[in-house]
Amino acid sequence: ETGVTQTPRHLVMGMTNKKSLKCEQHLGHNAMYWYKQSAKKPLELMFVYNFKEQTENNSVPSRFSPECPNSSHLFLHLHTLQPEDSALYLCASSPAGGMNTEAFFGQGTRLTVV
Amino acid sequence: DQQVKQNSPSLSVQEGRISILNCDYTNSMFDYFLWYKKYPAEGPTFLISISSIKDKNEDGRFTVFLNKSAKHLSLHIVPSQPGDSAVYFCAASARGGNFNKFYFGSGTKLNVKP
Numbered sequence: 001e002t003g004v005t006q007t008p009r010h011l012v013m014g015m016t017n018k019k020s021l022k023c024e025q026h027l028g029h030n031a032m033y034w035y036k037q038s039a040k041k042p043l044e045l046m047f048v049y050n051f052k053e054q055t056e057n058n059s060v061p062s063r064f065s066p067e068c069p070n071s072s073h074l075f076l077h078l079h080t081l082q083p084e085d086s087a088l089y090l091c092a093s094s095p096a097g098g099m100n101t102e103a104f105f106g107q108g109t110r111l112t113v114v
Numbered sequence: 115d116q117q118v119k120q121n122s123p124s125l126s127v128q129e130g131r132i133s134i135l136n137c138d139y140t141n142s143m144f145d146y147f148l149w150y151k152k153y154p155a156e157g158p159t160f161l162i163s164i165s166s167i168k169d170k171n172e173d174g175r176f177t178v179f180l181n182k183s184a185k186h187l188s189l190h191i192v193p194s195q196p197g198d199s200a201v202y203f204c205a206a207s208a209r210g211g212n213f214n215k216f217y218f219g220s221g222t223k224l225n226v227k228p
Contacts, residue, residue, distance in 0.1 A: 002157065002159065004157070006157075030213070031213040031214070033216070035218075040123065040220060040221075041220055042116060042118065042217075042218045042219055042220045042221075043158075043203065043218035045215065045216070045217070048213065048215065050213040055213065056215065090157055090158070092157075092216075094213065094214055094216075096213045100145070100146040100163070100165055100207065100214070101214060102148055102160040102163060103148075103160075103205075103214070103216050104160070105150075105157035105158045105159070106157050107155070107156050107157045108156070108157050110155075
């Protein structure tokens, strides 16, 4: 248990569906991240939020829409996805403040787009 | 452009022997380096880290070595145990204002044979 919880753990959606991934952390961290992990590829940083403000959008297609209502919650809204978007989506958090620290990951959402 | 590279997708080691996992990076601005361990269907969990001001950090069976001039780090596990079988991700961190950005390699799948 890392203190970062992601729901759902598994999601199958059609290309015309709209769904949302949820991430919640109880670690008191102020930085939250979305990563995408595809098979045999590095974890790809998608978005970073720091104190609820989006500070990084790593050229992510607009069919992925993040939302961070507060420092403890992070969402990834999905719409009109493509089959190649099927991957493991990981949420992470870390303390802000510029100190060297690690990121704490949730267990991920395994997304399959059909 | 991939800034953190793990060139060995897999490694097989006999139980009790040493496992050496390697990682290279290209960005000289990275000042903190981490290793994560990932089991199937779980998120990555933090294993060990090293600051750029050090060249070695040891924690039990795990030792990370950093060679800044070569932009290379390695993780040594000795003695290796079957429970160490997992995917190991190397990560590097750079400060983005008052939060950290984490860049990951593609992972090395370690198999420790009994």
